[in-house]
Amino acid sequence: MSDQELLEKIAKKDEQAFRIFVEKYHILVLNVCNNILNNYDDSMDISQEVFIKIYESIDNFRGESKISTWLYRIAINKSLNHLRSKKRQKWFSSLDSVFGDDSKKQDIKDSSLNIGEQIDLNENKVALQTSISKLPDKQKTAITLNSFEELSYKEISEVMEISVTEVGVLINRAKKNLYKLILDYYKKN
Amino acid sequence: MNCKEFKNIIADYLGQNLNSDHEKQFAEHLQKCSECSLLFEKTNKTLSFLDNPERIPEQAFYFTQLKQKMENRFTINESFLHTILTKKVLQPLLYLASIIIAVYIGILIGSGTPNSNKYSEISKTDTSYIELFAQYQYINEMELESIERNLVAEETIETTNKK
């Protein structure tokens, strides 16, 4: 069954078609989320949100772009949004610690401990992930799609809806910043 | 080139932004300084992970979990109207009603509780009130507001009778 046929069936809420589609693409979506989130549980959760969104809004997909482009875009947006809401959560928890609500602070601490357990504690990987996480969103997106997903500049430009030149600029900046961030990481540790 | 200068240009070296002179000096320092060469090695090794990332493999129960999540959400959506009715309509109404009742009781207590001044005033004129008040005050402590109202009513009747 082609992707187009699958999508048509999913639009008619055909569960079997949706299952085939999810089984075909979940590794891609899961890994795109994990490139940004660096956390298995969060990536499972957010990647499932991606498929729910697709199931609900399949009519919006017009087939002008490749299905993978659409998947990348939704996965990245959802992951970045999740990061932002986590940051807000941290901000509020720091407020809570100022005003003495320790229960929420404990939650955040626990979840960050889980992140530590999830990732392989190989120093190089930690250094890389820490440094990537400090990049601005657009640079982070461009460099992870280019390095981890091995997308061409052209494909990245379609996912991010920017020009190929802009992609090149973003990736160059991202690399320069990464060199500095990784160096900083080792200077501090 | 000293260590500080070396560390400052590692990023430029990696970005291939050094002229041949600087590059030569960089290489020389790298050769003779173990601390800087370790830092350079670590950075390089870390960057190499950009090219061979770790991938999460296929997940056997992915669809099952996803379906479970969607079904849970559907149930939640179904009870959404119920939630709106209880949380957005009934609950505020209850809050409002309890506030009104609380204020009403407050006013009643404020106007109905015999205070010491009133007490002394009355005791000057008629001592039988002392017993009456003592009796009602005791009940007052049990916060029975209907008795309070009775007290107000009786007081009014008594005063009218006196006239």
Ligand SMILES: [Zn+2]
């Ligand atoms: Zn040195």
